[in-house]
Amino acid sequence: MKLISQEFLQNIAPQLDLLNTLGGGVAQPQVRVQKREQGVVIRVSAPSVRPETFHVVLNNNRLDIFAEYRHSPEDELVAPLFVHTFQLPRELDLTRIEAEHEGGELRVRIPYQDPSNRQREIDIRYN
Structure with missing residues (x-):
């Protein structure tokens, strides 16, 4: 016998998150940072949060990931x-950040810079 339907749980979970937030608490998503050979992947799992409420904002080398109700x-x-909030190291290529939401999880991929671009000699202009 099923006392609470899946649809009810999906509808009530964001309401509970809001009540918790308004009461001084916050939603607790699971956040994982994975370092891979090609770059870094930040995974944010918050199944009760609708995908359209997520925001990813880059400001210099600071990356903010948040959701709003x-x-x-x-x-x-x-x-x-x-x-x-994540302070991103210099070896990441901040011009190629990608984000996608799938299956209740937000994934932000940040590749490493090409090693040949990290150090180079600067040409000097002579007047």
């Missing part, structure tokens, strides 16, 4: 569900 898309009242 709005009761409806036109609402002006916004509550933050979570915020994670």
Whole structure:
């Protein structure tokens, strides 16, 4: 006998996250940083958070990943569900960051810079 339906749980989970946030708490997504041969992958798993509420913002070498709650898309009242900030090292190529959301998980891929671009001699202009 099923007392609570899956649909009910999917509808109530964001409401609980909002109540927790408004009460002073925050949603607790699972965040993993994986270093790979080609670069870094940041994985944010927050199954109760709708994909369209995620934001990934790059400011210099700081990457902010956050989600916000709005009761409806036109609402002006916004509550933050979570915020994670990453200071990115220089060896990452910040011009080629990619983000995708699939299966309840946000994946942000940041490749390493080409080693040949890391160090180079600068030509000197002579006047």
